[in-house]
Amino acid sequence: MNQPVLHLDRVDKFYGEIDKGVHAVKNINMEVMPGEIIALLGSSGCGKTSTLRMVAGFESASRGRILINGREVQTLSPVKRNVAMAFEGYSLYPTVSVRDNIAFALKSSTVDATETGRLVEEMAEMLEISAILERFPSSISGGEQQRVSLARALIRQADLYLLDEPMGQLEPQLRTLLRSRLKYYIKSRNLTAILVTHDQTEANALADRIAVMEDGELQQYASPDQIKERPANLFTGTFVGEPPMNVFPARATVVDGSVQFELAGGLALRYPEAEFQESVRQQIIELKEVVLGVRPYAVKRREDGAPAQVMVNQWLGDQTHIAASFADETIVLVEHDRVRLSDGDTIAIHLEPDDLHVFDPVSGRALSHGRSMA
Amino acid sequence: MSPVERVLRGLAITLVILFFMFPILWILLMSFQTNETILRVPPSMVFEPTLINYRSLITGKLQTAAGSLEIQFMRNLWNSLLLSTSSVAVGLLLGVPAAYAFARLKFRGSEDIAFTLLSFRFAPPLLVLLPLTIYFQQIGLANTYIGLIWVYQLIVLPLILWIVRGYFEDIPADVEYAYRIAGHSWFATFRKIALPLAKPGIAAAGLLAFIFAWNNFIFALVLASADKQPVTVGALAFVTASGIQYGQIAAGIVLSIAPTFALAIYAQRYLVEGLSLGAVKG
Numbered sequence: 001m002n003q004p005v006l007h008l009d010r011v012d013k014f015y016g017e018i019d020k021g022v023h024a025v026k027n028i029n030m031e032v033m034p035g036e037i038i039a040l041l042g043s044s045g046c047g048k049t050s051t052l053r054m055v056a057g058f059e060s061a062s063r064g065r066i067l068i069n070g071r072e073v074q075t076l077s078p079v080k081r082n083v084a085m086a087f088e089g090y091s092l093y094p095t096v097s098v099r100d101n102i103a104f105a106l107k108s109s110t111v112d113a114t115e116t117g118r119l120v121e122e123m124a125e126m127l128e129i130s131a132i133l134e135r136f137p138s139s140i141s142g143g144e145q146q147r148v149s150l151a152r153a154l155i156r157q158a159d160l161y162l163l164d165e166p167m168g169q170l171e172p173q174l175r176t177l178l179r180s181r182l183k184y185y186i187k188s189r190n191l192t193a194i195l196v197t198h199d200q201t202e203a204n205a206l207a208d209r210i211a212v213m214e215d216g217e218l219q220q221y222a223s224p225d226q227i228k229e230r231p232a233n234l235f236t237g238t239f240v241g242e243p244p245m246n247v248f249p250a251r252a253t254v255v256d257g258s259v260q261f262e263l264a265g266g267l268a269l270r271y272p273e274a275e276f277q278e279s280v281r282q283q284i285i286e287l288k289e290v291v292l293g294v295r296p297y298a299v300k301r302r303e304d305g306a307p308a309q310v311m312v313n314q315w316l317g318d319q320t321h322i323a324a325s326f327a328d329e330t331i332v333l334v335e336h337d338r339v340r341l342s343d344g345d346t347i348a349i350h351l352e353p354d355d356l357h358v359f360d361p362v363s364g365r366a367l368s369h370g371r372s373m374a
Numbered sequence: 375m376s377p378v379e380r381v382l383r384g385l386a387i388t389l390v391i392l393f394f395m396f397p398i399l400w401i402l403l404m405s406f407q408t409n410e411t412i413l414r415v416p417p418s419m420v421f422e423p424t425l426i427n428y429r430s431l432i433t434g435k436l437q438t439a440a441g442s443l444e445i446q447f448m449r450n451l452w453n454s455l456l457l458s459t460s461s462v463a464v465g466l467l468l469g470v471p472a473a474y475a476f477a478r479l480k481f482r483g484s485e486d487i488a489f490t491l492l493s494f495r496f497a498p499p500l501l502v503l504l505p506l507t508i509y510f511q512q513i514g515l516a517n518t519y520i521g522l523i524w525v526y527q528l529i530v531l532p533l534i535l536w537i538v539r540g541y542f543e544d545i546p547a548d549v550e551y552a553y554r555i556a557g558h559s560w561f562a563t564f565r566k567i568a569l570p571l572a573k574p575g576i577a578a579a580g581l582l583a584f585i586f587a588w589n590n591f592i593f594a595l596v597l598a599s600a601d602k603q604p605v606t607v608g609a610l611a612f613v614t615a616s617g618i619q620y621g622q623i624a625a626g627i628v629l630s631i632a633p634t635f636a637l638a639i640y641a642q643r644y645l646v647e648g649l650s651l652g653a654v655k656g
């Protein structure tokens with residue numbers, strides 16, 4: 001097994017005094033392997049930027065160790081860590097042209113002028129900013145500034161690239177185009193990158209692994225598929241996925257050889273015992289009060305299902321989103337065909353045991369995914 | 375704006391300009407008159423212009439009722455220029471890096487040191503001057519340009535330090551980090567990123583410092599003898615045994631405010647920009 005490029009070992013960040021100030025990052029453990037692209041996903045203020053800044057060395061870790069290529073870097077200045085960073089606020093140099101902004105990232109002692117020129121042109125072409133190379137940062141748009149900032153980070157030879165929301169300002173078309181170019185650039189050079197994003201499509205498309213953060217804690221760190229199919233807890237389950245996972249509080253019992261989930265509004269879902277592994281069944285029954293989660297695309301309509309009333313039916317051009325009231329809550333279904341349903345229509349909903357995620361309502365921890373243990 | 379409003383506004387502006395400019399205009403007029411025409415009763419705007427005041431200043435021969443007198447006005451003017459320019463140069467050389475350090479490195483006691491430097495501006499100059507005169511005489515700095523330039527730092531340095539420091543503080547730290555992280559040294563970052571960004575502030579601080587240094591009177595009065603004195607002190611020579619030479623004083627004033635005046639007009643843009651806007655504009 002080769003060495004991780006980045007290893008965060010029980011890293012804490014407090015702004016202000018330790019144990020008193022703002023606890024922005026809480027006991028994070030994470031490894032990034034060479035050639036990996038990691039997406040850092042999480043709501044605003046959850047500590048993504050703080051984490052990157054600690055890795056870059058602009059903030060010091062309050063506790064824990066940060067290792068880059070096996071070397072502890074807590075006491076090393078940013079200059080010596082050999083990481084590149086695209087800043088959330090761009091932070092371009094206002095007094096020089098876009099071209100120099102990018103070229104300044106290359107030290108003149110290591111790369112000669114013609115080579116620098118060539119690299120800048122290449123990078124500008126890739127990020128569609130060739131036309132603005134001679135302009136100054138104050139006279140270009142936000143999206144252009146963002147790409148200049150990204151170019152400035154990517155042009156360097158670094159062990160690790162920290163990209164803080166590098167494409168947040170771009171329209172979907174350009175974002176999609178640049179996303180694939182960025183991925184090709186990183187993968188073809190076997191670079192290692194951590195990318196903060198609010199866009200789940202971007203995270204899924206680019207990342208080998210996704211790190212989901214909330215409230216300073218790392219909730220789950222796994223491949224996009226894993227996160228989708230086996231969310232570690234209620235937060236990851238509901239945060240990742242569009243539209244979000246449907247969740248219902250339920251009371252689990254065993255009646256006449258069936259596992260029964262009693263939902264609000266007098267509804268009950270009943271499955272033959274054999275549908276669940278012995279251990280899963282035991283846990284569920286033992287806990288009794290659980291939270292059921294089901295992805296919108298896994299919600300089926302079937303004649304013998306439980307009743308729900310359609311509230312909204314939206315055709316998005318390639319899929320239908322139906323919101324229906326179900327067990328005193330709202331359930332969302334995604335179907336791929338155009339569905340003729342009007343508000344108030346009754347539909348019958350069926351949830352396959354395979355598609356059920358069962359969570360502990362208190363800790364939020366996942367107990368089971370489908371038939372197997374979490 | 376209606377025509378009436380426009381006329382009223384024009385009138386108001388003219389009045390204000392007249393009020394503030396009148397003394398300067400009057401002095402300009404005086405500088406082209408002899409003492410007799412200046413002092414006649416009633417005063418009049420009509421006179422025969424003469425260049426005699428300027429001539430005597432430039433040649434250094436002052437004509438009074440009691441006869442001819444040697445003055446060193448041109449020498450004083452040169453001293454002013456030399457003292458102010460060198461003081462500001464030294465002040466910038468020392469003050470700008472210091473301001474950067476105060477803005478970026480929060481070391482223990484940095485606030486106190488910065489404030490102490492500023493407090494030199496509150497202290498009455500005489501308080502500093504008396505002991506200083508004695509020291510200077512003992513170590514041979516009295517009546518030297520170097521000694522004067524040194525003392526002028528009391529005026530120049532706090533000004534530069536505090537204005538430029540604010541400028542450096544306004545530069546987002548990330549802009550410098552972005553450069554640092556690319557492997558550039560601390561000094562390269564200061565030179566290539568911070569300095570160019572703070573340029574308007576440095577220019578404004580330098581100009582203000584120059585004007586303050588130019589207008590200083592008390593330091594040079596106490597510490598310098600005739601051949602090292604700036605115009606502010608040298609103008610005392612116009613108060614002669616046989617009366618005050620108004621015409622020559624006026625011409626002297628015109629000549630001595632000319633450099634700062636020209637500088638201020640030329641640099642007005644930088645001054646306003648430097649003192650009112652932050653370093654990095656949205």
Ligand SMILES: Nc1ncnc2c1ncn2[C@@H]1O[C@H](COP(=O)(O)OP(=O)(O)OP(=O)(O)O)[C@@H](O)[C@H]1O
Binds near residue numbers: 015042046050051
């Ligand atoms: N310099 C600071 N001083 C004090 N608190 C800070 C500082 N920087 C960040 N915080 C706090 O730390 C927490 C995490 O901030 P951080 O910038 O890491 O969030 P983020 O995940 O990057 O959010 P976003 O998606 O909005 O960029 C927030 O609660 C924020 O208010």
Ligand SMILES: [Mg+2]
Binds near residue numbers: 164
């Ligand atoms: Mg952030």
